[in-house]
Amino acid sequence: DSGVTQTPKHLITATGQRVTLRCSPRSGDLSVYWYQQSLDQGLQFLIQYYNGEERAKGNILERFSAQQFPDLHSELNLSSLELGDSALYFCASSVEASDSPLHFGNGTRLTVT
Amino acid sequence: GESVGLHLPTLSVQEGDNSIINCAYSNSASDYFIWYKQESGKGPQFIIDIRSNMDKRQGQRVTVLLNKTVKHLSLQIAATQPGDSAVYFCADLNDYKLSFGAGTTVTVRA
Numbered sequence: 001d002s003g004v005t006q007t008p009k010h011l012i013t014a015t016g017q018r019v020t021l022r023c024s025p026r027s028g029d030l031s032v033y034w035y036q037q038s039l040d041q042g043l044q045f046l047i048q049y050y051n052g053e054e055r056a057k058g059n060i061l062e063r064f065s066a067q068q069f070p071d072l073h074s075e076l077n078l079s080s081l082e083l084g085d086s087a088l089y090f091c092a093s094s095v096e097a098s099d100s101p102l103h104f105g106n107g108t109r110l111t112v113t
Numbered sequence: 114g115e116s117v118g119l120h121l122p123t124l125s126v127q128e129g130d131n132s133i134i135n136c137a138y139s140n141s142a143s144d145y146f147i148w149y150k151q152e153s154g155k156g157p158q159f160i161i162d163i164r165s166n167m168d169k170r171q172g173q174r175v176t177v178l179l180n181k182t183v184k185h186l187s188l189q190i191a192a193t194q195p196g197d198s199a200v201y202f203c204a205d206l207n208d209y210k211l212s213f214g215a216g217t218t219v220t221v222r223a
Binding site for chain 1: 144145147149154155156157158159162164202206208209210211212213214215216
């Protein structure tokens with residue numbers, strides 16, 4: 001168990017809808033990362049927060065947004081969902097903003113129908 | 114684009130043999146590398162890391178080798194066990210972004 005908790009485990013929704021994925025980092029970790037994993041794209045970095053502030057942005061669509069709250073948990077919001085957004089979404093956390101290993105949760109599997 | 118990549122997408126290994134998984138990276142400025150193992154239905158699990166000021170690091174049954182001259186990284190697993198069957202990723206942490214290679218699927222034959 002990595003200590004990173006993600007909810008829900010599974011989510012099925014329709015195109016055009018909006019969903020929120022939640023992540024609780026390991027105790028003591030200040031950085032939270034979001035990744036998308038699909039069969040044809042592998043693990044793609046979306047965004048990183050450090051102690052509540054956005055630190056780095058990757059291939060995150062404008063329909064997606066995230067935030068990290070004062071208690072350090074994070075939420076990833078996906079809106080105007082499309083079939084192609086179906087994927088596994090992983091949250092990871094680390095102690096530092098860089099140069100420390102990331103520890104991943106077990107992901108949220110999103111299915112858009 | 115990705116800064117790391119793996120040489121082979123699949124590797125079949127006899128139980129008890131040693132496994133070697135290779136990875137090439139392109140960014141010469143990369144200074145921190147991590148190997149992850151991902152089992153079906155789970156998130157990537159940290160195995161071992163190495164910084165660019167080292168060329169070898171050992172863990173429990175695993176060794177990571179870094180060759181900065183040719184920008185090559187490898188993961189060696191000693192005495193491979195059925196529980197080692199998984200997808201293995203190398204990753205390069207650079208500018209706060211952890212970039213993953215495509216992964217190598219390791220299958221252990223009994």
